[in-house]
Structure formats: structure tokens, C-alpha cells
Amino acid sequence: MNLKKALIAAGVVVALAAAGYAGFRGWQSARMSKMSMMPRTVAVQVAQAVRQDVPTIVTALGTVTANQTADVISQVQGHLTNLYFKEGDFVKKGALLAKVDTRGYEANLQQYQGTLAEAQAQLANAKSVLERYERLYRQDSISKQDLEAQRAAVKQYEGSVRSARGQIANASVSVGYGRITAPISGYIGIRQRDLGNLVGPSDSTPIAVITQTTPIAVEFSIPQGNLSEVVGPVRSGQKLQVDVFDQSGLGLLARGTVSAVGNTIDQATGTVKVKSLFDNRDSKLFPNQFVNVKLVTGTLKNAVVVPTSAIQTSQNGLYVFTVGDDQVAHKAAVKIGPATEDGKTAILEGVAEGARVVTAGADSTSDGSKVTVVEPKAVDTSAVEKKSKGVGRGRR
Incomplete structure (x- = not known):
């Protein structure tokens, strides 16, 4: 009898446990379903769109060339x-x-000087005879034919003198070329x-070659699509700025201006040659050196700019995520302009001044997502510094 009651009690306990577990599973499933329907919050970093002047830049590869080169011959x-x-x-x-060695030319010079002295003596004698013939002709003592012959002789010796002087000048130049x-x-x-x-x-x-490096030139080519931005200002006298960087594109070597634009378009490449001049007082530019060139063609005044990291790419074009006061991300298509030196890009359409744009966390964000704005974490380098110091002491 007692055994039967024990079995009945055990069955009741098992039944109650099974009912409780089933109820808990149902509550948990309902809770998870409710949580999945709640909007997910994404942590993002944002920056504000601001206005600033943005230079319009054409980049190219250039070659440094001597402004003048002369062969010593x-x-x-x-x-x-x-x-x-x-x-x-x-x-x-x-x-x-x-x-x-110009001894041969010096000998010729002496010979021509002797020829000149001889021609001058003959000319002086011919002129003396001509004076006598003119007196005799006035006295009707000689014929006019004899007088004209003597006048011709004077002109002949005058020509000999001029010829000798020319030979002397030529020989003197040759001696000087020595x-x-x-x-x-x-x-x-x-x-x-x-x-x-x-x-x-x-x-x-x-014998040798001389190259002029102060000033020095840099030649590069620009696409024909940028021709109107360069030719007009240059030919009107405007000085367009040209910055030259090393091969890494990071180290600024020199800053100069455009001096000339080519007059033809290379049909094979669709580009136009441009030449710029640099003072090169510090001799950082060297003939035949390859450099990176940035040509400033103008300035976009008071443009809206955002960090370049905020700009995303999709099949439909470029876009950014903006975050309003409701902490909701909104997808905005944009049209971009030139980039700045400090990592920003001009926005021509799609973002207004003062708007907050997502700069980090955009990969996890979608249009309409709830977001939480977080600040970038500062990196604690103290542990690294202590470790490096310990390694240094161990090496010593």
C-alpha cells in the first residue's frame, strides 16, 4: 500500500516538473521572439560636415629636366x-x-697680318700716283684712260686691304676659340x-656637359580633359602652383609654378605636356629624377567637406550615413568633389553643413538603424613602452 502511494507521488512530481519545463521553454521562446523584433542598436563614430576652401588638384608623374643643357665642344x-x-x-x-692647340691658326694670323701690310703699302702708293695723274690730267698731260686705270688700281688695293683685314679677323676668332x-x-x-x-x-x-639646375624644370603630362583649367589661366598670365613630391608621394621636394603648356595633344595618350620651373636653391631636384606632381588648378570656395572615411560605395553610387537627433542612421546619396590634404572630401550634393556623418561602423549600419554615438578610444601605450624599456635593459 505504501509502495503504491510512493509511485503515485513520484508520478505527480514528474508531471509537475515536465509542465514547468514546458512553460519555461514557452516563455523563453516568446522572449527571444520579442527581442528579435526589437530594433538593433549599432555603435558608430561620427564627424560633422563643415565648410572650408578646397583646392582642385591634378596629379601626374613628372620628370626633372635641366632648364638648360650645354655641350662643351x-x-x-x-x-x-x-x-x-x-x-x-x-x-x-x-x-x-x-x-x-692653336699654333696653326696663330701662324695664319701672322701671314694675314703680313698680307695686310703689303696691301696697305700698295694702296698708299696707288693713291699717291692717282694724285699725280689727276694734276697731269688737268694740265692735259695724260689721257683720261690712264687716269681711270689708276683709279681702278686704287680700288683694287682697297679691296685687298679689306680682304686681308677679314682674314685677320677670322684667324683671330679661331685663335680665340682655342x-x-x-x-x-x-x-x-x-x-x-x-x-x-x-x-x-x-x-x-x-669634352663635358653643363646642366643648369637653378632654376630647374619638371615636365609632366595632364589629361586633355583638364586642358581648359590650365591653358586659359597660364596664357592670361596667372601663376598656377605646382607641388613636387618624392616617389613615395609624401615628402614635399619643391613648390613652383607652371611656365609653359604644350601646343599639341598626344594622340596616343590623350595628354598634353606641361613644364614648370623651380628655384631649386637646396638642390633637392636632380635632372632625370622621377617625381609625383600636384598641379593646383583652382580653389572650391566654402565647400562642404566630410572625412573621406565617411564615403561608402554601392552599386547605385556613393553615399554616406547621416545621424539625426533621433539617433537613427539615414542613407544619403552624395556627389563628391576634390579631396583635401587633411583626409577630407568635398561634397557637392547630398550633405548639408553641420550634418553628422558616420565615419566608423558604417559596415554594420543600414538605412533606419538605431545607432549609439561613441568616441574613439585612446590607445594606452604605457604597457608597450614599459615592455620596450625592459627589453632594452635585458639587451644591455
Whole structure:
């Protein structure tokens, strides 16, 4: 009897436990369903759209070229007897660089000087005879034919004098060419001819090459679509700013202005050549150096700008998420303009000044999402610094 009552009591307990578990599962399922229907809150970081002037920039790859280059070549043929420059030195225009053996030209000069003296003596004698013939002709002592013949002789000797003087001038120039001077100021390169070499005006190899690096030029090409932004201002006298950076694009090497724009479009590339000049006082630019170029063609005044990280891309175009006072994210299509140097981008359409845009957390955000604005966390570097100091002491 007692066993039967015990079994009945155990069954009642099991039944009550099963009913309680079923009720708990039903309550939990209902709670989860209710929570899933509640809007999810996303943590985001935001920035405010502000106004500032934004320069419009055309980027390109450029090559540094010497503003002027001059080959040092002898204007007369002869052996190279002296060199007065040191390779790599800066030389001024007119500085003596080399000498060529001009003894042959000096001999010719002396010969022409002798010819001139002889012609001058003959001219003086012819003029004296002409004066006598003119007196005799007035006295009717000689014929007019003899007088005219003497006048012709005077003109002949005058021509001989002029010819001799021309030969002397030519020989003097040749002798002067024996002193080779710098045609421009600049840095002279590696010597390409040695002492004793026969040099002359027809040489294909110069004695050396001088390059002018102050000022120096940078040549680059821009798309023909940007031509109107450059040609008009340059030809009207406006100075367009050109910034030159190193190969990494981070280090500013020099700042100059556009000096010339090409007059034809390269049909193969659809680009136009542009030349800019730089003072290069610090010699940071070197001929044939490859550089990154940023040409400032104008300025977008008082434009609305947002951090570039806020701009997202989709199949339908560019957009940003804006956050209103209700802490709800709204998707806004935008039209962008040029970028700034400090990581912002101009917004031409889609965002107004003062709007808050999502800069971090946009991947988890959708149109209409509830958001929580959080501040960026500062990175605690003290532990890293302590660890690095400990490593340093261990090494010592």
C-alpha cells in the first residue's frame, strides 16, 4: 500500500516538473521572439560636415629636366692641351674650361697680318700716283684712260686691304676659340675627352656637359580633359602652383609654378605636356629624377567637406550615413568633389553643413538603424613602452 502511494507521488512530481519545463521553454521562446523584433542598436563614430576652401588638384608623374643643357665642344680643330675644371663643380658662364692647340691658326694670323701690310703699302702708293695723274690730267698731260686705270688700281688695293683685314679677323676668332669657356652657368659633368685628344667642331662626343639646375624644370603630362583649367589661366598670365613630391608621394621636394603648356595633344595618350620651373636653391631636384606632381588648378570656395572615411560605395553610387537627433542612421546619396590634404572630401550634393556623418561602423549600419554615438578610444601605450624599456635593459 505504501509502495503504491510512493509511485503515485513520484508520478505527480514528474508531471509537475515536465509542465514547468514546458512553460519555461514557452516563455523563453516568446522572449527571444520579442527581442528579435526589437530594433538593433549599432555603435558608430561620427564627424560633422563643415565648410572650408578646397583646392582642385591634378596629379601626374613628372620628370626633372635641366632648364638648360650645354655641350662643351671646341669650335676649332686641335689637340686638347689644358683642362681647368673639376668634374662635378659649379662653373659660371664665361669661366675658362679648357685650351686647344692653336699654333696653326696663330701662324695664319701672322701671314694675314703680313698680307695686310703689303696691301696697305700698295694702296698708299696707288693713291699717291692717282694724285699725280689727276694734276697731269688737268694740265692735259695724260689721257683720261690712264687716269681711270689708276683709279681702278686704287680700288683694287682697297679691296685687298679689306680682304686681308677679314682674314685677320677670322684667324683671330679661331685663335680665340682655342680658349674654351662655359656657355652657361651650371654644374659640369664627368669629363669625356682627355688631354692630347684631337677635338673639333664636328665631334659627336663633347669634352663635358653643363646642366643648369637653378632654376630647374619638371615636365609632366595632364589629361586633355583638364586642358581648359590650365591653358586659359597660364596664357592670361596667372601663376598656377605646382607641388613636387618624392616617389613615395609624401615628402614635399619643391613648390613652383607652371611656365609653359604644350601646343599639341598626344594622340596616343590623350595628354598634353606641361613644364614648370623651380628655384631649386637646396638642390633637392636632380635632372632625370622621377617625381609625383600636384598641379593646383583652382580653389572650391566654402565647400562642404566630410572625412573621406565617411564615403561608402554601392552599386547605385556613393553615399554616406547621416545621424539625426533621433539617433537613427539615414542613407544619403552624395556627389563628391576634390579631396583635401587633411583626409577630407568635398561634397557637392547630398550633405548639408553641420550634418553628422558616420565615419566608423558604417559596415554594420543600414538605412533606419538605431545607432549609439561613441568616441574613439585612446590607445594606452604605457604597457608597450614599459615592455620596450625592459627589453632594452635585458639587451644591455
